[in-house]
Amino acid sequence: MAEALQIRRRTPLRLWLSCGWLTVFFACAIFAGPLSPQDPLAQDLLFERLPPFWASGAEPGFWLGTDSLGRDVLSRMIHGARIAAIVALVAGFGACIIGTTLGLIAGYYRGWVDQIISRIVDVWMSFPAVLFAILLVAVIGTGLTSVIVAIVVIDWTRFCRVVRAETMAQSRMDYVDSARIAGFSRARTLFREVFPNVLPVIIAVLTLEMGIAVVVEAILSFVNLSISSDDPTWGGMISEGRLSIHQAWWVLVFPMITLFLTVLSFTQLGEALRERFDPVLR
Amino acid sequence: MSEVLIAVRNLEVSLPDMAHKLPMGRAPMIHILKGLNFDVPRGSVIGIVGESGSGKSTLGRAILRLIEPTAGTVIFDDEDITHTREKSLRGFRQKAQMIFQDPLSSLNPRHTILGLIAAPLTLRMGRAEARTRAAEALEMVGLPANFARRYPHEISGGQRQRVGIARAIAQRPTFILADEIASGLDVSSQAVILSLLQDLVRDLGLTLAFISHDLSVVRRLCDRTIVMEGGKIVEDAGTAALFTRPSSDYTRALIDAIPLPVVDQLW
Numbered sequence: 343m344a345e346a347l348q349i350r351r352r353t354p355l356r357l358w359l360s361c362g363w364l365t366v367f368f369a370c371a372i373f374a375g376p377l378s379p380q381d382p383l384a385q386d387l388l389f390e391r392l393p394p395f396w397a398s399g400a401e402p403g404f405w406l407g408t409d410s411l412g413r414d415v416l417s418r419m420i421h422g423a424r425i426a427a428i429v430a431l432v433a434g435f436g437a438c439i440i441g442t443t444l445g446l447i448a449g450y451y452r453g454w455v456d457q458i459i460s461r462i463v464d465v466w467m468s469f470p471a472v473l474f475a476i477l478l479v480a481v482i483g484t485g486l487t488s489v490i491v492a493i494v495v496i497d498w499t500r501f502c503r504v505v506r507a508e509t510m511a512q513s514r515m516d517y518v519d520s521a522r523i524a525g526f527s528r529a530r531t532l533f534r535e536v537f538p539n540v541l542p543v544i545i546a547v548l549t550l551e552m553g554i555a556v557v558v559e560a561i562l563s564f565v566n567l568s569i570s571s572d573d574p575t576w577g578g579m580i581s582e583g584r585l586s587i588h589q590a591w592w593v594l595v596f597p598m599i600t601l602f603l604t605v606l607s608f609t610q611l612g613e614a615l616r617e618r619f620d621p622v623l624r
Numbered sequence: 625m626s627e628v629l630i631a632v633r634n635l636e637v638s639l640p641d642m643a644h645k646l647p648m649g650r651a652p653m654i655h656i657l658k659g660l661n662f663d664v665p666r667g668s669v670i671g672i673v674g675e676s677g678s679g680k681s682t683l684g685r686a687i688l689r690l691i692e693p694t695a696g697t698v699i700f701d702d703e704d705i706t707h708t709r710e711k712s713l714r715g716f717r718q719k720a721q722m723i724f725q726d727p728l729s730s731l732n733p734r735h736t737i738l739g740l741i742a743a744p745l746t747l748r749m750g751r752a753e754a755r756t757r758a759a760e761a762l763e764m765v766g767l768p769a770n771f772a773r774r775y776p777h778e779i780s781g782g783q784r785q786r787v788g789i790a791r792a793i794a795q796r797p798t799f800i801l802a803d804e805i806a807s808g809l810d811v812s813s814q815a816v817i818l819s820l821l822q823d824l825v826r827d828l829g830l831t832l833a834f835i836s837h838d839l840s841v842v843r844r845l846c847d848r849t850i851v852m853e854g855g856k857i858v859e860d861a862g863t864a865a866l867f868t869r870p871s872s873d874y875t876r877a878l879i880d881a882i883p884l885p886v887v888d889q890l891w
Contacts, residue, residue, distance in 0.1 A: 516730035519690050520791075524744030525717035534743075538734040 357614050360607035370420045371427035380414035382421040382574045391590040409593040410586045418574035425575045429559040430552040433493035438548045441501025449509025450532045463499045471496050479567045486569050493555050508543045512536050542619035553608025576601045629831050630664040634696035656682045658855040669832045671846030679855040680835050684801050721792035725804040727784035731776040738772035741791045761794035782813035799831045839882050851875045
């Protein structure tokens with residue numbers, strides 16, 4: 343009891359910080375143009391490897407310094423947020439829609455449909471996810487669409503498993519029998535009665551999935567399998583910064599911190615939502 | 625229209641025992657109901673009693689075809705409801721209603737009270753009409769009109785069970801199955817809910833099947849009582865006769881187990 347109360351009391355701060363950071367993240371993604379102090383693609387060899395604003399030799403206007411081609415790190419990070427946000431949202435929702443649909447069907451209708459879907463999920467999950475993603479992008483070609491497709495194709499299983507389990511738990515509730523006595527069809531019962539009760543869990547997993555999608559995108563752009571290396575992505579910046587880490591650590595460190603905070607925020611928010619809606623903890 | 629509303633003939637329910645299933649083999653069957661026969665006369669109140677695991681809830685669910693019987697038939701209002709497709713049960717789904725033991729589980733937490741009562745009605749009538757009828761039903765169970773927009777978790781246990789009753793009677797059914805509807809309530813709410821149900825059944829001329837483990841309640845409410853043990857009917861008699869002259873040892877044991885108020889110990 344005391345423990346439960348403690349969790350309840352601790353949740354708000356964690357949630358506030360996560361939501362605050364994610365607001366900044368999405369604001370950067372939407373208003374990348376006006377927020378960036380510089381053109382993220384503009385190279386200037388006179389300004390190469392400028393340090394961040396507090397170090398000596400910094401130039402005004404280049405707050406977090408420049409990389410080895412003289413491009414502004416802050417501006418590139420803000421534009422990188424846009425790519426990360428697009429991947430998080432599109433890939434997250436894509437995986438969510440496919441996984442949820444199959445999970446609802448498997449958990450509610452059971453029988454051979456469930457057998458087929460569950461076996462596919464088992465097989466799918468036995469591949470190492472990141473390797474699978476790299477392989478997939480290598481086959482279908484690089485680019486933003488490929489990255490999104492790869493994440494959807496790999497991560498729908500995460501939704502499918504959770505949604506199936508929750509649907510099975512909800513289907514045992516008496517309100518499903520009530521719906522049958524009322525004369526509702528099976529499909530109506532699934533979508534109007536069961537689905538609204540599974541939705542909170544779906545939202546929690548979706549939030550976690552967005553964090554994962556950001557990481558996968560960073561990994562893929564780190565190995566140069568995302569969009570072209572000129573376009574700013576966090577993974578790409580980390581990859582480039584690696585080459586000049588002894589001369590210009592900021593090119594590597596700032597995108598890493600942003601990536602870390604963004605993923606942490608998504609995970610924390612998702613965990614908080616899951617805790618809030620998990621039938622066991624509720 | 626025959627005198628018998630429900631006729632149960634050789635009803636059997638068996639389920640596979642997955643706990644004792646061998647890999648690749650067939651699961652052994654557990655026989656939950658072992659060939660039951662009885663009639664429920666129109667307008668009667670029938671009690672079904674027995675200890676936990678005696679199969680009384682399974683019997684209730686089989687009568688309403690929430691569970692597929694393995695063998696046997698249930699005839700409801702001269703219509704075989706066991707050997708027909710779910711789609712052709714539309715009339716039956718209106719005429720036979722159920723009130724559940726746990727209203728927190730049987731009332732979908734995502735719907736309002738009014739929505740819970742009105743939604744099933746919209747299958748047969750317009751939204752406005754369904755809402756009017758749902759509001760009437762709320763009034764009949766003695767809930768104030770402003771409860772309509774609340775959610776199940778916002779009202780008390782006794783009030784939730786009233787919603788369950790309102791949802792059943794809003795369908796204007798001929799038969800209601802009440803499965804342990806008072807066992808989750810405190811003693812005073814129990815009494816209120818049971819007399820409400822009793823009054824409604826009498827006023828609307830309904831047939832009621834009342835499943836309970838509480839024999840004192842059954843004695844007060846029911847014309848006839850069926851006693852179940854291990855998936856079989858051990859006794860089926862008028863309530864008065866059953867309580868005064870129980871013919872089986874099991875019934876006698878159940879009756880002896882009714883706690884009597886021991887007044888003199890208080891002094």
